[in-house]
Amino acid sequence: MPENPSINIENEESLNEIVNRAKRGDEVALEQMCRYLYKKLYSYVFYRVRHYEDAEEVTGEVVLKIVKNLKKQKGNFYAWIYKIAGNAVIDYFRRFNKKAETSYEDLRQERASEEKPKELLNIDRLKQGLAQLTKDQADVITLKYMQEYSNEEVARIMKRSVGAIKVLHYRAVRSLREYFKRMGYEIKD
Amino acid sequence: MKLRIEEVFDRALAEMNKGRPIDEILKEYPDFAEELKELLSFAQFLDTMPRPAPTEVAITNTIMQVKEMRKKEKAPFIKPLIIFQTPLVRAFAIIVLIVVISGISFSSSLHAMPGEILYPVKTFAEKVQYTLATKPAHRARLKLTFALRRTEELMWIFERKSIVEKNLVSSMLDETDGAFHFALSLPEHEAQDILKHIAEINQTQSLTLEKIKERACACDTVVINEALNKCLKRCQHLEGMLNLQPCPCGGDSCTCW
Numbered sequence: 020m021p022e023n024p025s026i027n028i029e030n031e032e033s034l035n036e037i038v039n040r041a042k043r044g045d046e047v048a049l050e051q052m053c054r055y056l057y058k059k060l061y062s063y064v065f066y067r068v069r070h071y072e073d074a075e076e077v078t079g080e081v082v083l084k085i086v087k088n089l090k091k092q093k094g095n096f097y098a099w100i101y102k103i104a105g106n107a108v109i110d111y112f113r114r115f116n117k118k119a120e121t122s123y124e125d126l127r128q129e130r131a132s133e134e135k136p137k138e139l140l141n142i143d144r145l146k147q148g149l150a151q152l153t154k155d156q157a158d159v160i161t162l163k164y165m166q167e168y169s170n171e172e173v174a175r176i177m178k179r180s181v182g183a184i185k186v187l188h189y190r191a192v193r194s195l196r197e198y199f200k201r202m203g204y205e206i207k208d
Numbered sequence: 209m210k211l212r213i214e215e216v217f218d219r220a221l222a223e224m225n226k227g228r229p230i231d232e233i234l235k236e237y238p239d240f241a242e243e244l245k246e247l248l249s250f251a252q253f254l255d256t257m258p259r260p261a262p263t264e265v266a267i268t269n270t271i272m273q274v275k276e277m278r279k280k281e282k283a284p285f286i287k288p289l290i291i292f293q294t295p296l297v298r299a300f301a302i303i304v305l306i307v308v309i310s311g312i313s314f315s316s317s318l319h320a321m322p323g324e325i326l327y328p329v330k331t332f333a334e335k336v337q338y339t340l341a342t343k344p345a346h347r348a349r350l351k352l353t354f355a356l357r358r359t360e361e362l363m364w365i366f367e368r369k370s371i372v373e374k375n376l377v378s379s380m381l382d383e384t385d386g387a388f389h390f391a392l393s394l395p396e397h398e399a400q401d402i403l404k405h406i407a408e409i410n411q412t413q414s415l416t417l418e419k420i421k422e423r424a425c426a427c428d429t430v431v432i433n434e435a436l437n438k439c440l441k442r443c444q445h446l447e448g449m450l451n452l453q454p455c456p457c458g459g460d461s462c463t464c465w
Contacts, residue, residue: 046278049274049278050271050274053267053271053274054267054271057262057266057267058261058262058267061261061262062259062260062261065260074260074262075262075263075266078262078266078270079266079273083270083274083277086274086278087277141253141257142257142258142260145254145257160254164254165257165259170218185214185215185217186214188217189214189217189247190214192217192247192250192251192254193243193247195254196246196247196250199250206249206250206253
């Protein structure tokens, strides 16, 4: 068995093939699937949890849950994995008794961290902004911008109509924009 | 039909992603231009956000954990435990356990004597056995078995405590009467067999009572004599029914059989 199997998952069809092989007990396919899913889900989880190091931990838990329940999986695979990832993020906030709302202390620290590189600062600000949105709105933003899915793909993952996704998307961008304005955050690079 | 802002934003965003300048797009939607400009700029900002990549160490660690988990799932000792997790198998296991425990208790109780922990189990098992028996011949044989047990128990108690347990005396005689009652309802060839058996048990009971009478307290004499009389009457009755020879001793008692 190769030590580090290369990932050749170009589309949904090739992912389905690998998932089916992994379900049948193919160890190489299972490892390929885990690598692919870890990378895919990491950026989704990254923007949803507070701390950088927690993102890796939560993503690891998500991949383990996926493997554990793989044989029971039915229906749309993407909808299923993002449901697990979404629940893992909720569990993360419950477990550490963390609230999704940004606290005064967070904002104070944010204002004091002006020496941070611009890119990191924007990431932190976006995370805070996403925490202000509803779960569905935050999901749409992360799936569309961080995972680069189309409206149709997001609709399938979230099990909503394309029209509903457009409404959620518009409201989410508007709310985020208002939050940035309210906080006085600059959006220019 | 007037377009909704959500639809306009979606269309404008698609055109912006194709590379069309924002100002040009806004001219197409003058009613929404002001709001659209802000939203499109913000969407552009979101597009520039980095897509963080996880470290190779984190991925490798997770794959190691996955392999560890798979190994545990494949472990031979774990599999039987997993099978037991289904409700049907669990229910079946509980039923088997109850049957096994009941079987052990019942078989252990067979030799229990009055006053011992398992004695109530013994009497309960006898009731169950009797209820399950439907044929009169089977019931008659069961009654005789119980009668013999009561006789042994009567002797066992007397030898240890020197007392005559009146309940056991009456129970012993009642069980024998019960067997006699069932024997009468049987066809002749079957009845003969049971009656011979009753005669044997009756003799054993008479001998036991005689032995007890020799050493028993005077206060128990009345009970013992009454029981012996009953045995004697039963013996005479049985002699007639079985056409047996009169007792060779020539006396009133037939306990010398």
